[in-house]
Amino acid sequence: MxxxxxxxxxxxxxxxxxxxxxxxxxxxxxxxxxxxxxxxxxxxxxxxxxxxxxxxxxxxxxxxxxxxxxxxxxxxxxxxxxxxxxxxxxxxxxxxxxxxxxxxxxxxxxxxxxxxxxxxxxxxxxxxxxxxxxxxxxxxxxxxxxxxxxxxxxxxxLRDWEELADEMATMKELLDEGSEVRIVKEDTDLTMSIEGRTAVNSAASVAYDSHNLPSGEVFTAPHATEGEVFFDVPMTINSQRVRNVHLTFEDGEVVDFAAEQNEDAIAEVLDTDEGARRLGELGIGMNRGIDRFTDSILFDEKMGDTVHLAVGRAYESNFPEGSEGEANDSAVHVDMITDMSEDSRMEIDGEVVQRNGTFRWEDGFEG
Amino acid sequence: MxxxxxxxxxxxxxxxxxxxxxxxxxxxxxxxxxxxxxxxxxxxxxxxxxxxxxxxxxxxxxxxxxxxxxxxxxxxxxxxxxxxxxxxxxxxxxxxxxxxxxxxxxxxxxxxxxxxxxxxxxxxxxxxxxxxxxxxxxxxxxxxxxxxxxxxxxxxxLRDWEELADEMATMKELLDEGSEVRIVKEDTDLTMSIEGRTAVNSAASVAYDSHNLPSGEVFTAPHATEGEVFFDVPMTINSQRVRNVHLTFEDGEVVDFAAEQNEDAIAEVLDTDEGARRLGELGIGMNRGIDRFTDSILFDEKMGDTVHLAVGRAYESNFPEGSEGEANDSAVHVDMITDMSEDSRMEIDGEVVQRNGTFRWEDGFEG
Known part of the structure; x- marks a missing residue:
């Protein structure tokens, strides 16, 4: 073997x-x-x-x-x-x-x-x-x-999961201490509140409340989303190939959308129920062992230097004890991914934490 | 398909x-x-x-x-x-x-x-x-x-199971009404009591208390076994090939045994516990869709014109309600098969019911 x-x-x-x-x-x-x-x-x-x-x-x-x-x-x-x-x-x-x-x-x-x-x-x-x-x-x-x-x-x-968990802990700390995340790239300028949320260090172990192997992402449950976002990574929704999705948010809700292929698939998702037009997840992919997209969400969303957002159901693990009922509820949870490796930045409370695929704590970071 | x-x-x-x-x-x-x-x-x-x-x-x-x-x-x-x-x-x-x-x-x-x-x-x-x-x-x-x-x-x-079940019902009736079975062929003259036992019409259906597909045998739980029996069908016991087993019974117990190949495997079975030296089953194979031995007990023991005897554990289904506790108990149940297609006969209470592979109710039967 x-x-x-x-x-x-x-x-x-x-x-x-x-x-x-x-x-x-x-x-x-x-x-x-x-x-x-x-x-x-x-x-x-x-x-x-x-x-x-x-x-x-x-x-x-x-x-x-x-x-x-x-x-x-x-x-x-x-x-x-x-x-x-x-x-x-x-x-x-x-x-x-x-x-x-x-x-x-x-x-x-x-x-x-x-x-x-x-x-x-x-x-x-x-x-x-x-x-x-x-x-x-x-x-x-x-x-x-x-x-x-x-x-x-x-x-x-087959990664050094302990080491990756440590690195992801840094990201989790930034999110837990911060109150607003902003993502800026081509056709994208999106702000989300993460006030009152707990980020999950998804280190591919039940000990980290993480249930996928591989994993390698830090995720939280954003709200009060405003602005526009462009997802340039192709994906498959209900067996349909979807490309280049663009969403516009106002007051936390999708108010406009477009896609270059199978736009109907997006429409169907957003029309599922009330919660389907709100974000359930902001995930930051940090597994650099995953170096390409393979049309499998298990791998794609964990890829280093990507960010994914899901419309629909939020995970209760992002809500401190007692506030789980506040989690966005929906029959769907559909992840969409955007590449953060070039001409892009992520800010927390106005401070850049990732630029062009390099995190603040890494060599070569240009604040 | x-x-x-x-x-x-x-x-x-x-x-x-x-x-x-x-x-x-x-x-x-x-x-x-x-x-x-x-x-x-x-x-x-x-x-x-x-x-x-x-x-x-x-x-x-x-x-x-x-x-x-x-x-x-x-x-x-x-x-x-x-x-x-x-x-x-x-x-x-x-x-x-x-x-x-x-x-x-x-x-x-x-x-x-x-x-x-x-x-x-x-x-x-x-x-x-x-x-x-x-x-x-x-x-x-x-x-x-x-x-x-x-x-x-x-x-x-893929048999006409309804038809075979009807034919086996005739055999079951003979066994239920009879009190002694005798088997006679080369190196074999064995008598067993079946008094107080109920035969099972094993017609490959839970409706007949039968749990193998294929099936096609009628079986009961003999006791007070006397005489000798020769098993000419090869078999595999605990991964060992065993051939030409000969057993001698007195007062219901095996008192002598021999085999031409891997005699030790038989010795091991008989030494398991007290019940391993007594019979747990007499089965009459009646599935003529099975026309050869394939070294698989699921098929071999159901072959038409064979009889098998098992040393060890008896099935409670052969004991009328209230008498289940009388069933021979053992950790083993090892089936051994003898070919009844030639120079052989089976008698119930002195009357021949099968001779040279033909049952009493079939054309060509020579009583």
Whole structure:
């Protein structure tokens, strides 16, 4: 077995999920993630954890969901009980076809999602971590060769997380102490209040309230957004490719929008509900192991020298105890990314903290 | 998809497991059983059943079990809760290497089995059914080409089960009314009491208390066994090939034994505990869709014109209500098969019911 797969497994089990003896672990394995599953199972065995392995097959899921009438039972007790009694859920993505769900009617997928809210909440109450095993399908989605894509994934995943967490702590401190963030670049001049919010140092570990491997971003929940912003990183929303989105905010709400490709997809998102026109997240990508966009939000939004904003649902982890109810609520959370590596700056309370892809504490920073 | 796979899925879901709307179904998928899993998921969707899919990977299991210290937690609650709340468990066998467990230390495998007795019982309390998807590894084990092996499996599985159940009902009636079975062939003259026992018509359906697809046997729990028996069908016991076993019984117990190959494997079985020297099962194979031995007990013991005897644990389904405690108890249940197609006869209370592979109710029977 490729030694990088073993390292990936150790990182997931130790750094990310902090598995200990006796932990009840659910391991969910996508069709193409078999090898990583074997490595993870070995690490779980070494730690004397317990193991239940699920088959996260998109072909099984497609066949089942399409054939179903669409009247899904609410939170079947046997599945909810599994998660309610579990300590950790490790999800290994990595399918054999990233568009396997393309012919599942949207209304059935949505109905299934609604019916399973209790199960989802039970799963989110565990120490859950999502990661991906590099597959040929993901390489194709990224427009890369398989070998090149493997390198890409392991560069992103196999980092010195302790060191990155320390660096991100500096960013978190600036955000926690600040009250206003401003982003300036081409077609962009946006200000957001972050008063009364707590930033999350998303260091790819449940110990940091971070549930993705790789991660490497600091995020908070902005409000009172004003101005315009241009997202130059392409993305896929509900299976539609969207390019060059431009949003205009007044009083915290999107009042105007445009996109060069599939503008309708943006319209659909913004029309979902009231919260869909407000920001739920401001994230600052700081993982420089991710050096290119691969059309996968798990990687793209963590890329060093990018900033992403999400319209829709905010994370309660950004709200100090007692104020969680203030989080922006919505059925959607759609991330959009802008490149901050050139001709750009981010300010906190009027002070530049990042210019042209260099942070204030780094060599070569030009305030 | 091969239409036979769809028929297999329909037979499993309808005839065998009797799945209805709202049933909570656990589907366990071996590494090589993906295609059958997709077909079964579709059938479950059509019936609006609920679905949790487990990955029954022998490589994952091997890696985990080998790495574990061997001190397994007893019946982890999350897994037990899954089965306790489930209505049915469908296990799709069909690995990619039938000897994947070869380097898992026996003591760890046994310790794991002992620690999971409550989980096993919870699973057996559901409407569970085991079947196999034909894989290249199973074809190899059977000494057959892949295409030939697929034919073999579907011939065994895709039967007119209603018709076979009717024929087996005749055999069950003879056994239920009779009190002594005698088997006579080369090196074999064995009598067993079946007084006070109820035969099971194992027609591959939970409606018949039968949990294997394919099935096609009628079995009971004999006692007071006397005489000698020769098993001419090769078998594998604890990964060891065993040939031509000869057992001698007195007062219901094995008092002498011999085998032409790996006699030690038989000795080990018989020495397990007190119940291991007594019979737990007499089974009469009646599935003529199975026309050859393939070194897989799921198929071999159901083959038409064979009889199998198991030393060890008896099934409670053979004991009328209130007398279940009388069932022979043992940690083992090892089946051994003898060919009844030539120069042989089976008698019930002195009357011949099968001679040279022909039953009393069939054309060509020579009483």
């Amino acid at each position: 490729d030694e990088r797969i073993r390292e990936h497994a150790r990182t997931l089990v130790d750094w990310s999920a902090r598995i200990e003896a006796g932990d009840d672990v659910v391991l969910s394995v996508a069709e193409g993630a078999h090898e990583l599953a074997v490595a993870v199972a070995e690490e779980l065995g070494v730690r004397d954890a317990n193991l239940v392995t699920l088959y996260g097959s998109s072909e099984v899921d497609r066949a089942y969901t399409r054939a179903h009438s669409g009247e899904f039972d609410e939170d079947p007790e046997y599945e909810r009980a599994l998660y309610e009694h579990a300590d950790a859920v490790l999800r290994l993505g990595g399918g054999r076809n990233t568009t396997e769900g393309a012919d599942v009617p949207a209304e059935k997928r949505q109905a299934k999602g609604r019916a399973r809210q209790g199960i989802r909440e039970a799963r989110m109450d565990t120490d859950w971590v999502s990661t991906v095993h590099p597959t040929r399908a993901l390489a194709q989605q990224a427009g890369m060769s398989y070998a090149e894509y493997q390198e890409f994934v392991y560069d992103a995943v | 091969d239409e036979r796979i769809r028929e297999h899925a329909r037979t499993l879901v309808d005839w065998s497991a009797r799945i209805e709307a709202g049933d909570d179904v656990v589907l366990s998928v071996a590494e090589g059983a993906h295609e059958l899993a997709v077909a079964v998921a579709e059938e479950l969707g059509v019936r609006d059943a609920n679905l949790v899919t487990l990955y029954g990977s022998s490589e994952v299991d091997r890696a985990y079990t080998r790495a574990h210290s061997g001190e397994f937690d007893e019946d982890p609650e999350y897994e037990r809760a899954l089965y306790e709340h489930a209505d049915a468990v469908l296990r799709l066998g069909g690995g990619r290497n039938t000897t994947e467990g070869a380097d898992v230390p026996a003591e760890k495998r046994q310790a794991k089995g002992r620690a999971r007795q409550g989980i096993r019982e919870a699973r057996m309390d559901t409407d569970w059914v085991s079947t196999v998807h034909p894989t290249r590894a199973l074809a190899q084990q059977a000494g057959m080409s892949y295409a030939e092996y697929q034919e073999f499996v579907y011939d065994a599985v």
